[in-house]
Amino acid sequence: MGSGLLSLLLSAEISRTRVELQQTRDSYAAAILLEQQKAAKPVTRKYTVTYDISYRGEVLADKTEFANLVRETLSSPNGWVRAGVTFKEVSSGGRLHMVLATGDQVRAAAPGGCSDTLSCTVKPYVLINDTRWRLATDSYNNAGQSLKKYRQMVINHEVGHFLGHNHLTNCVNGVAPVMLQQSTGLRGCTANEWPLGSELWVSGL
Numbered sequence: 001m002g003s004g005l006l007s008l009l010l011s012a013e014i015s016r017t018r019v020e021l022q023q024t025r026d027s028y029a030a031a032i033l034l035e036q037q038k039a040a041k042p043v044t045r046k047y048t049v050t051y052d053i054s055y056r057g058e059v060l061a062d063k064t065e066f067a068n069l070v071r072e073t074l075s076s077p078n079g080w081v082r083a084g085v086t087f088k089e090v091s092s093g094g095r096l097h098m099v100l101a102t103g104d105q106v107r108a109a110a111p112g113g114c115s116d117t118l119s120c121t122v123k124p125y126v127l128i129n130d131t132r133w134r135l136a137t138d139s140y141n142n143a144g145q146s147l148k149k150y151r152q153m154v155i156n157h158e159v160g161h162f163l164g165h166n167h168l169t170n171c172v173n174g175v176a177p178v179m180l181q182q183s184t185g186l187r188g189c190t191a192n193e194w195p196l197g198s199e200l201w202v203s204g205l
């Protein structure tokens with residue numbers, strides 16, 4: 001076999017592998033999209049939730065970046081908006097308090113219920129752990145997920161608790177529900193930062 005033919009075959013093989021990889025990525029993306037788009041039932045009730053943003057402890061993260069991503073995530077058409085919730089920012093006195101906090105401050109919000117290593121919701125406070133916010137978790141980092149995706153997942157997960165959701169433990173068609181504890185492990189599911197169609201409900205508001 002001439003070396004010209006060999007390199008031609010090799011490059012054909014490489015591009016075929018690339019196509020397969022892209023197809024795998026596309027099918028993951030399609031599966032996530034499909035699960036996100038499925039609504040368990042039509043959303044008829046509308047809720048408006050005022051929220052404010054604050055900080056506890058000597059947080060090291062960029063506060064403006066935190067505030068901006070909270071705004072972006074809560075108003076995203078992919079988020080809890082799809083469950084009929086409109087989030088409206090106020091400077092203080094919100095019904096929901098979005099807090100970026102150091103680990104010791106997270107734990108202090110509910111000793112025994114919250115740990116200093118993870119984020120935690122103690123209604124009406126959503127406490128995002130400053131360390132996790134800056135560094136994400138092994139589960140996300142090892143799966144090659146972006147920091148932004150982790151941050152949006154943790155915002156949506158904790159706000160999900162505020163909206164009355166408890167944890168889920170199983171993938172839905174291979175995709176992690178936002179209420180699965182993705183920070184501690186993906187349990188074989190594809191990482192996902194948005195509520196799935198089956199999670200589009202609100203209770204106790």
Ligand SMILES: [Zn+2]
Binds near residue numbers: 157161167181
């Ligand atoms: Zn949780």
